[in-house]
Structures are given as C-alpha cells and as structure tokens.
Amino acid sequence: MNRPLKVIIVGAGIGGLTAAIVLRQIGHCVEVYEQAPTLRTAGSGLSVMSNAVAALSSIGVNLKLEHFGAPIKRFEIRNVKGRLIRSLPIPEISSSNGFDSVCISRKALHEALLQQLDKNIIHVGAKVTTITERDDGISVRFADGRETDGDLLIGADGIYSFVRDYIQGNKPVRPADYICWLAVTRYQHPQITPGYVGHYWGAGKRIGLVDVGDGEVYWWGTANMCTEQARNWQGNNKDILAYYQGWPAIISDIILQTPSEDIIAVPAQDRPFSPLWGKGRITLLGDAAHPMLTSLGQGAGMAIEDAAVLGHALKQQSDPISALRQYEKIRLPRAEMLVNASKMLSDSEQDDRFFHCLKRDLSLRFVPTAKLMENFEKSLRFSTGDFDFDAVAAG
Numbered sequence: 001m002n003r004p005l006k007v008i009i010v011g012a013g014i015g016g017l018t019a020a021i022v023l024r025q026i027g028h029c030v031e032v033y034e035q036a037p038t039l040r041t042a043g044s045g046l047s048v049m050s051n052a053v054a055a056l057s058s059i060g061v062n063l064k065l066e067h068f069g070a071p072i073k074r075f076e077i078r079n080v081k082g083r084l085i086r087s088l089p090i091p092e093i094s095s096s097n098g099f100d101s102v103c104i105s106r107k108a109l110h111e112a113l114l115q116q117l118d119k120n121i122i123h124v125g126a127k128v129t130t131i132t133e134r135d136d137g138i139s140v141r142f143a144d145g146r147e148t149d150g151d152l153l154i155g156a157d158g159i160y161s162f163v164r165d166y167i168q169g170n171k172p173v174r175p176a177d178y179i180c181w182l183a184v185t186r187y188q189h190p191q192i193t194p195g196y197v198g199h200y201w202g203a204g205k206r207i208g209l210v211d212v213g214d215g216e217v218y219w220w221g222t223a224n225m226c227t228e229q230a231r232n233w234q235g236n237n238k239d240i241l242a243y244y245q246g247w248p249a250i251i252s253d254i255i256l257q258t259p260s261e262d263i264i265a266v267p268a269q270d271r272p273f274s275p276l277w278g279k280g281r282i283t284l285l286g287d288a289a290h291p292m293l294t295s296l297g298q299g300a301g302m303a304i305e306d307a308a309v310l311g312h313a314l315k316q317q318s319d320p321i322s323a324l325r326q327y328e329k330i331r332l333p334r335a336e337m338l339v340n341a342s343k344m345l346s347d348s349e350q351d352d353r354f355f356h357c358l359k360r361d362l363s364l365r366f367v368p369t370a371k372l373m374e375n376f377e378k379s380l381r382f383s384t385g386d387f388d389f390d391a392v393a394a395g
C-alpha cells in the first residue's frame with residue numbers, strides 16, 4: 001500500500017460519494033465538500049447498470065443495491081399504442097456478467113452510499129470558489145472563507161463543475177432541446193411486475209415506467225421543447241398528460257395520480273466530450289468530466305466506474321500524480337464512447353418525423369438478437385480498456 005494521501009473531493013453526488021467509499025477502502029484519508037446545505041436528494045430514480053456494480057466489486061466494494069432497489073427482470077420497448085416493439089436482453093447480459101442491473105430511487109441509492117461512509121468526512125454548505133496549486137499539495141477555499149489542504153483534488157461537482165471550469169475554462173453546456181419530467185410514486189398495476197422496465201417510444205416524446213422496489217414506481221417522460229421553455233417549465237400533471245393524449249391508459253393513470261409537486265422537470269443537456277480532465281494534483285470524475293444524455297441510463301454508472309478505476313490507479317502507482325494521469329488515460333475512450341452513443345440514441349429516440357420513427361421502431365424490432373446483444377454488451381460490461389491492472393499487480 002502506498003503512503004496514505006489526503007484527498008479532497010468536491011461534490012457529494014453519486015460520483016463524489018462513491019469515490020469517497022473507494023478511496024477509504026484502499027486506505028486514503030478523504031474529505032468531501034458539498035455546496036448544498038444538506039445531503040437531501042431530489043425524488044426521482046435511476047438505473048445502476050451491471051457494469052457499475054462489477055466495477056465496484058473489482059475494488060472490493062459491495063453496496064448491496066438489490067436490498068435498496070429492484071434488479072431488472074424485464075426490459076421492454078413499446079410503441080404509443082402499447083404494442084411491444086422488442087424486449088431488450090439487459091437482464092440476460094447483466095446475469096452473464098455476474099451482477100444485476102438495479103433500478104433504484106435516488107433517495108435509496110444515497111442511503112446505500114452513505115451507509116458505507118463515516119458522515120464526519122462530509123462537509124455541507126461548502127461551496128468551493130478558489131483552487132490553489134502548490135508543488136507539495138493543493139488548497140481549496142470555500143465561499144464562506146474556510147480553507148482546506150490536501151494531496152489531491154477530485155472534482156465530482158457535476159455538469160456545472162467549478163473544477164472543470166478551472167481546468168478547461170468556462171464553456172456552455174449542449175442543450176438537447178427536450179424536457180425530462182421525473183417522479184417516484186407509490187403505484188400498482190399488473191403490468192409492473194418486480195424488476196419491470198418499460199419504455200414507450202413516440203414521435204418526439206417518450207415515457208418510461210420503472211419498478212424501483214418497495215411498492216414504488218419511477219416514471220419519466222420526455223417531450224421536444226426548446227431549452228429555455230424546458231428550464232422554465234411551470235406546468236402541472238394535467239399539462240404533462242396533454243403531451244401523451246391517446247397513449248395507453250397506464251400512462252395517463254400514473255401521471256394523474258402523481259401529485260404535481262412531486263414531479264421534477266429538467267432540460268435534457270450534456271457537453272461535447274473533452275479529453276482534458278486534469279492537471280497536476282487535480283482530476284475530474286462523473287458528470288464533471290463527461291455529462292451524458294440519459295438514453296443509455298449510464299451517467300451514474302460511469303461516475304461509479306470512474307471511482308473504481310481511480311482507486312485501482314492509486315493503488316498501483318506509487319506516484320499519485322501519475323496515478324491521476326493513468327486513471328484519465330484508461331477512462332477517456334470508454335467515457336467518450338458512452339457520451340457519443342447516448343447522444344446518438346437520444347437523437348433517434350426524440351426524432352419526431354413519422355418515417356424516421358417508423359424506421360427506428362422497425363430497426364429495433366428486426367435487428368438480429370446477436371447484434372442487439374453485442375450493442376448492449378459494449379456498455380454493460382465493465383472494462384478498463386487496454387490497461388491490465390492484474391498484469392501491473394503481478395509485474
């Protein structure tokens with residue numbers, strides 16, 4: 001084991017908390033700084049795919065997510081009439097990886113992460129405003145005047161990352177010109193069996209219904225809309241329903257029985273991929289490094305994989321700065337592949353031209369199973385690229 005380092009993590013989202021767990025696991029001293037006054041999570045859900053669970057397992061961390069959410073048992077894509085286009089082989093690929101893909105509420109995922117951490121290492125109400133690099137360490141200063149020093153700084157501060165701006169300069173996000181509505185609600189319906197995921201594809205709009213366990217269903221909807229309108233959305237559940245007139249009854253039912261105040265609206269956005277993640281004692285992780293659109297359900301998964309690979313690199317490189325560069329080198333190709341694949345899938349899913357939608361649905365329906373498996377395996381298998389940690393450990 002190398003000398004224990006003091007690592008400053010900016011941001012207590014999924015990426016920051018996972019990095020803290022991994023770095024503690026390999027014996028480093030970690031401090032997490034979060035700008036929000038509390039660690040409360042917004043009430044939606046997400047999927048943690050099997051690649052992310054495998055990545056954590058590779059470094060000896062098991063969050064036991066199956067106790068907090070619902071392992072995916074069925075994943076289907078339907079059209080606006082409710083007809084099945086295709087069942088996706090996600091449960092099968094996940095099982096063959098040896099790890100379930102799990103759908104979970106954000107609240108439950110945060111609980112699972114926080115259970116692995118000593119709360120004293122997390123400092124809330126701490127917005128990083130200044131970074132100072134020195135030869136022998138790094139300092140950060142917070143909005144309230146506090147300061148702290150460390151050996152390394154991990155920017156896990158999300159799509160509007162301050163640390164990313166420090167490294168790359170301030171650049172605008174890339175709007176996708178559609179809105180996402182998100183909610184978790186208690187709901188029962190015979191279609192929503194344990195581990196059920198159903199996506200409905202329309203023209204320029206979609207809906208997803210996802211079992212997250214414990215009698216709760218996470219649903220999300222999208223509709224094409226300019227980013228300004230999406231950012232300022234003030235509508236209620238009936239306004240949302242207006243976008244899905246004529247869609248299957250289960251959709252109107254779940255939207256109408258969700259209190260409007262429980263529905264979150266966010267504009268869909270990402271950033272063009274940048275390979276510049278760090279310098280010196282600083283690196284980026286999660287959405288700070290590679291925010292992606294949600295179509296592959298891999299944003300949080302990639303943040304988790306980042307944390308695991310960072311842990312491997314720090315374990316095996318005696319020089320921590322070289323370890324950060326090693327981590328970036330390993331992660332760049334996979335992160336770039338997923339940012340671009342998510343954008344491509346999102347563009348196709350949000351297409352509102354009749355013949356393009358027809359072609360999209362027919363392509364999915366008739367794509368050979370082997371090809372479908374191959375496409376999903378690329379994202380669902382945890383990979384460290386060309387870097388062989390075991391070989392380094394053995395050598």
Ligand SMILES: Cc1cc2nc3c(=O)[nH]c(=O)nc-3n(C[C@H](O)[C@H](O)[C@H](O)COP(=O)(O)OP(=O)(O)OC[C@H]3O[C@@H](n4cnc5c(N)ncnc54)[C@H](O)[C@@H]3O)c2cc1C
Nearest residue numbers: 011013014015035047128157158286287297298299300301
């Ligand atoms: C609609 C939607 C659906 C999604 N669905 C899925 C899904 O199904 N599966 C999946 O894997 N991913 C999904 N994602 C993506 C996933 O939510 C993100 O990729 C993931 O949450 C990123 O985590 P993070 O920790 O990198 O960033 P964040 O969760 O954004 O956390 C960053 C933290 O840093 C803090 N911070 C920011 N600036 C500062 C500062 N200067 N000082 C201190 N703290 C700061 C913020 O307050 C925040 O708490 C979805 C995203 C959206 C929008």
